[in-house]
Each structure stands twice: as C-alpha cells, then as structure tokens.
Amino acid sequence: MTSSAATSTLFTLENTFARDLEGMFVPFVGEHAPDPRVLVVNTDLAEELGLDPEALHTAEAAQILSGSTPPPGATTIAMAYSGHQFGGYQPLLGDGRALLLGELVDAEGARRDLHLKGSGRTRFARGGDGRAAIGPMLREYLISEAMHALGIPTTRALAVTATGQTIMRDAPEPGAVLARVASSHIRVGSFEFALRQGDPLQPLADYAIARHHPDLVGADDRYLRFFEAVVDKQAALVAQWMAVGFIHGVLNTDNTTISGETIDYGPCAFMDAYDPATVFSSIDVQGRYAYTNQPPVIGWNLARFAESLIPLVAAQISADPDEPDTDAAIAALTGVLGTFLDRHDAHLARHFAAKIGLAEPDSALIDDLQTVMREHRPDFTGTFRALAEELRGNSRPLDDLIPRDAIAPWLDRWHAALPEAEEATAAAMDRVNPIYIPRNHLVDIALRAATEGDLEKFEMLLGVITRPFDADPALGAYAQPAPDDFGEGFQTFCGT
Numbered sequence: 001m002t003s004s005a006a007t008s009t010l011f012t013l014e015n016t017f018a019r020d021l022e023g024m025f026v027p028f029v030g031e032h033a034p035d036p037r038v039l040v041v042n043t044d045l046a047e048e049l050g051l052d053p054e055a056l057h058t059a060e061a062a063q064i065l066s067g068s069t070p071p072p073g074a075t076t077i078a079m080a081y082s083g084h085q086f087g088g089y090q091p092l093l094g095d096g097r098a099l100l101l102g103e104l105v106d107a108e109g110a111r112r113d114l115h116l117k118g119s120g121r122t123r124f125a126r127g128g129d130g131r132a133a134i135g136p137m138l139r140e141y142l143i144s145e146a147m148h149a150l151g152i153p154t155t156r157a158l159a160v161t162a163t164g165q166t167i168m169r170d171a172p173e174p175g176a177v178l179a180r181v182a183s184s185h186i187r188v189g190s191f192e193f194a195l196r197q198g199d200p201l202q203p204l205a206d207y208a209i210a211r212h213h214p215d216l217v218g219a220d221d222r223y224l225r226f227f228e229a230v231v232d233k234q235a236a237l238v239a240q241w242m243a244v245g246f247i248h249g250v251l252n253t254d255n256t257t258i259s260g261e262t263i264d265y266g267p268c269a270f271m272d273a274y275d276p277a278t279v280f281s282s283i284d285v286q287g288r289y290a291y292t293n294q295p296p297v298i299g300w301n302l303a304r305f306a307e308s309l310i311p312l313v314a315a316q317i318s319a320d321p322d323e324p325d326t327d328a329a330i331a332a333l334t335g336v337l338g339t340f341l342d343r344h345d346a347h348l349a350r351h352f353a354a355k356i357g358l359a360e361p362d363s364a365l366i367d368d369l370q371t372v373m374r375e376h377r378p379d380f381t382g383t384f385r386a387l388a389e390e391l392r393g394n395s396r397p398l399d400d401l402i403p404r405d406a407i408a409p410w411l412d413r414w415h416a417a418l419p420e421a422e423e424a425t426a427a428a429m430d431r432v433n434p435i436y437i438p439r440n441h442l443v444d445i446a447l448r449a450a451t452e453g454d455l456e457k458f459e460m461l462l463g464v465i466t467r468p469f470d471a472d473p474a475l476g477a478y479a480q481p482a483p484d485d486f487g488e489g490f491q492t493f494c495g496t
C-alpha cells in the first residue's frame with residue numbers, strides 16, 4: 001500500500017484512505033485556532049513513530065496539531081460513518097469535530113492514522129460546535145495511555161494542544177485538540193455507512209483487509225475470514241477490559257473498531273467497588289453499557305458488522321458468480337458470530353486464572369470469588385493485589401477489603417489450588433494485576449487543575465499510571481479508591 005507522501009519538517013504523511021476510498025470521506029481543513037499552544041507531547045510515542053519530540057513543541061507543530069494549518073501537501077479529511085447509538089440506527093454520523101491528517105508509516109512498515117479530535121465543525125457536525133474542551137481531551141490522553149501501559153490494544157495520544165478559544169459547555173471551557181494515533185479509524189459504523197452507500201463497501205473491506213490482515217488479501221473466502229478475525233480481536237479486547245474493571249461507557253457501533261483497538265474515551269472509567277452493574281455514563285440510564293453487559297454488547301455490535309458484510313460474503317460463497325447466495329452468507333456469518341461469547345469467555349477465564357495465580361482456569365474458584373466480591377463490594381483493583389499480599393503473609397490489605405469470615409473458606413480452596421512457590425506466584429500475580437489505574441477522583445483532581453492551567457498533577461498522574469504494575473511505597477495514595485467524602489463534582493470531564 002503506497003501513496004504520495006506529504007512531507008513537512010514534522011510529519012511525512014501518506015493518504016491511502018483518501019486515495020482509495022471515494023465516498024467514505026469529505027475533504028476538510030480544520031478551523032482557525034486563535035492561539036494554539038501544545039500542552040503535552042507523548043515523547044515515547046513520538047520516538048516510536050520516528051518523530052522528533054522536541055519539534056512537536058514548536059509553534060509550527062501547534063499550528064498543525066490544532067488543525068489550524070494543514071501540513072504542506074497533506075490531504076486532510078473528515079471520515080464518514082454511520083452507527084447504532086444506544087441501539088438506534090443513525091445513518092449519518094462521521095467525524096463531526098475531527099479530521100484525519102494522514103498516515104504515518106514507521107520503519108517496520110506499520111501504518112498508523114494521525115487524527116485530530118476537536119479541530120472544528122465538519123459537514124458531519126449536525127448541531128455540535130466541532131470543538132473539544134481541554135478536560136475531556138486530557139482525560140482521553142490519560143486513560144488511553146493507561147490502557148496502553150496495561151497492555152490493552154488502544155488508540156494512543158500523541159499530544160494535546162490548547163486552541164486559545166473558549167468554548168461553551170455547561171460553563172465556558174478552554175478548547176483543545178487531541179492528536180490521536182491509531183492503527184486505523186475504521187469502525188463498525190464505517191461498514192454500516194458503506195453498506196448504505198453501496199459502492200464503497202467492497203473497496204472498504206478490501207482496504208481494511210490489506211491494512212489489518214494482509215495475509216487474507218486475494219483469498220476466495222476473505223470477507224468471512226476477515227469477519228472472524230475481527231470477532232476474535234474484539235473478543236480478546238473486551239476480555240482485557242473486563243479483567244481490569246474498565247467500563248467504556250459508550251459502546252455504540254461507531255465506537256467499535258475493526259482493528260480491535262479501544263477507541264473514544266468519553267464517559268469511561270475503571271470500576272472501584274466491585275459491582276457488575278456499574279455504569280459511569282450519566283446518559284446511560286438503562287445501564288446498556290454497564291460493566292457486565294460489555295461482552296454481549298460487543299457481540300451485538302459485531303452482528304451489525306456481520307450484516308454489513310452480507311453482500312460481500314454472499315457473492316464469495318456462491319457457486320455462481322452471478323447469483324449471490326444470501327442465505328448461505330447469513331448462515332456462515334451467524335456461525336462465526338456464534339463463537340464470539342465462547343472466545344471471550346475463554347480469554348477472560350485465562351485472565352482471571354492469572355489474576356489469582358493459577359496456571360489454568362478454574363471456573364468454580366473464580367465464580368465463587370466473584371460471588372464474595374459482589375456481596376462485599378471491595379475495591380476491584382485492590383482485591384487482586386491484596387490476594388498477592390496474602391500469599392506473602394500480609395493479611396492486612398485483604399482484611400481492609402473483605403471480612404475474614406466471608407473470604408476464609410474461599411482462601412482455603414485457593415491455597416489448595418495454588419502452586420507451591422508462593423513468593424513466585426505472588427510476584428507473577430503482581431505482574432498482571434495493576435496497582436495503579438486512573439482512579440476517577442485522581443483524574444478529576446488532575447483535570448480540574450489542568451483546566452486552570454496547572455499541569456503538574458496531570459503529569460504526575462500520567463507518570464504513575466503508565467507504570468501500573470510497579471508498586472512504590474511513596475505512591476500509596478494513588479492506589480486507594482476515592483475517600484467516602486470525596487463529594488460533589490466527582491466524575492466530570494467525561495463529556496465532550
């Protein structure tokens with residue numbers, strides 16, 4: 001996959017999406033930002049991408065990263081997509097406040113989108129102002145980088161740039177643009193849009209296959225196998241969310257990627273007290289996207305993806321090229337879709353086994369621990385670190401979370417199931433169970449200060465959550481849930 005490259009001193013960008021996928025985007029150049037200033041740069045990611053981190057702090061970078069000035073020669077676009085939002089079909093969504101600057105190709109040939117969120121109103125903006133506020137963009141930065149550090153596939157944050165513009169939310173807020181890097185921005189909603197349009201469907205599928213599953217290019221059954229590959233990646237992804245207590249919050253089909261990366265950090269959060277019904281999003285009144293519903297919801301989104309692929313699979317599966325076999329396509333896609341929950345459950349069982357130090361899943365032991373946790377609602381993240389401490393002979397952390405009588409019978413069974421080498425088991429558990437996650441109250445405190453111009457707490461928190469497994473006695477407060485009296489205003493900046 002090659003295309004002409006636009007070269008600035010900062011970025012060399014290709015544009016295969018714009019070149020190959022007519023009908024899937026509109027040209028768009030960001031709106032003017034009155035006083036763009038780069039606030040944060042992800043040095044590690046910049047280096048990984050072969051970019052010069054220092055150069056990303058310059059005024060030229062601020063112009064580009066705010067969307068104010070396109071990189072010389074770049075073809076910048078707003079991508080079109082549809083989506084099922086809270087179950088309801090929206091035929092036309094698309095990047096209402098975002099643009100694709102282009103694609104970065106690293107030394108290994110890996111292609112990644114460089115995308116701006118908050119860069120102004122596009123044709124898809126509907127009633128929105130096309131903008132984003134500093135708080136939510138820094139929030140996406142923090143949480144996506146925490147996810148990456150946890151080993152969970154995700155879009156990455158390269159930079160946040162203040163625009164110098166005041167935007168209206170509940171109150172006036174400083175505007176900002178997030179520069180996001182992703183292995184692509186193709187969503188289930190992109191396929192729903194392509195299906196509706198008709199012509200772009202096959203080009204989009206072939207493009208996505210070439211980009212994400214090059215081994216399938218040209219295969220006679222590539223669309224069905226592509227579907228299976230996406231089902232598998234999403235099953236693995238959602239199991240990783242469940243294993244760390246992550247709740248995405250807005251699992252609409254336009255926020256479900258084909259790459260298997262987590263995307264769109266809005267009202268997402270990590271669960272504190274264990275409760276499978278936990279929901280953070282204030283608009284999710286029915287609990288559709290609650291913690292425990294995430295696997296079936298992703299399965300539901302993949303059903304929408306399967307529907308979008310029916311014409312392509314029907315043409316490939318049929319013996320007669322002039323007679324697509326829709327029934328056979330539906331049967332084949334349904335068969336693959338039917339494996340989703342089992343794939344997820346197998347991944348999750350392995351994660352939970354590792355979380356409690358077992359080499360193999362033991363569903364009764366895991367279910368029974370969850371039953372105790374449901375009853376006593378201990379801090380989810382803290383419980384697994386406390387179990388490792390228990391193995392080291394330190395019972396205090398667990399006693400602070402769950403009454404001893406309630407957990408003692410389970411602990412006996414657990415000890416009997418564990419390998420002999422308890423110290424080594426505890427160390428192995430600590431390598432998969434984070435001690436530091438972006439705790440809602442700490443994120444809140446850091447973003448409040450950042451919105452007022454003080455980035456120190458943000459930088460500190462970022463440093464802690466990007467080393468999530470390494471306990472440091474000096475960072476005790478970062479491992480604690482919110483105090484009961486944390487009070488009002490909790491869980492803000494989840495908006496837009």
Ligand SMILES: Nc1ncnc2c1ncn2[C@@H]1O[C@H](COP(=O)(O)OP(=O)(O)OP(=O)(O)O)[C@@H](O)[C@H]1O
Nearest residue numbers: 093094095096097125128129130131263264265496
């Ligand atoms: N302030 C806004 N102005 C214009 N469009 C918006 C705004 N906020 C959201 N939208 C659009 O509403 C739809 C749903 O928004 P959603 O919050 O899922 O996406 P997003 O956070 O803007 O972006 P992404 O999914 O790329 O992270 C998208 O089409 C998005 O572009």
Ligand SMILES: [Mg+2]
Nearest residue numbers: 254255263264
């Ligand atoms: Mg979105």
